[in-house]
Amino acid sequence: MTEILYCQSPALFLLAVVLLICFLLRRQAHRVRAALDLVLCILLLIGGVVLYYLGIYGDCFTIHDFWQIRTSGWVGLGVVAAGSVWHLCKVCKRGVERRRTEKAARQTEEAHRQALESARREAYEAGKADAAKERQPSPSTPETSALPLTPADFPASPTDTTSPERTTAPAADAPQSSAGGTGQAL
16 A cells, blocks of 8 residues: 555656646736645645655665556556646636637627717717708798898897886886986986
8 A cells, every 4th residue: 555655756746747837827817826836836746755765765666666657656647637637628618718708798898889889870960960950941930031131120229129118207206316317227
């Protein structure tokens, strides 16, 4: 049983390399995860070295044949490789779904922007049409611009437009100002 454990040092070294790659990829975006990857990588390297020396001291293999990976070592490497591939597929799947979501959001935003632009354009055209209708005379009202204007149509001064009641003499009980006027503004 201890021989199986001691033969896992190549798997630990491979897992340390995978975690080092993860550290290099994550160090800008996810600093905490990257730091954890680096710490775990260092621990796995130390564990691999310890298992390697324990295997030599336990006579599981010698210094002359340590490079030969035993069956249990290949199983460990296979487990690490399968786990790494599974994790890579999971990360790729998340990336694809994130890009799909972003693309759908961009398309929705673009459709909303186009709908606003279309509504703005239609409102502008409707306002333009309403303004054109207001400028055109309606057939029910006669054109006032065609009638000749005479000076009698315009009053000569603002006092000419006063009502006949104001042009009559002021009443005797109207308040008198010190200047002798009736208190009405001229």
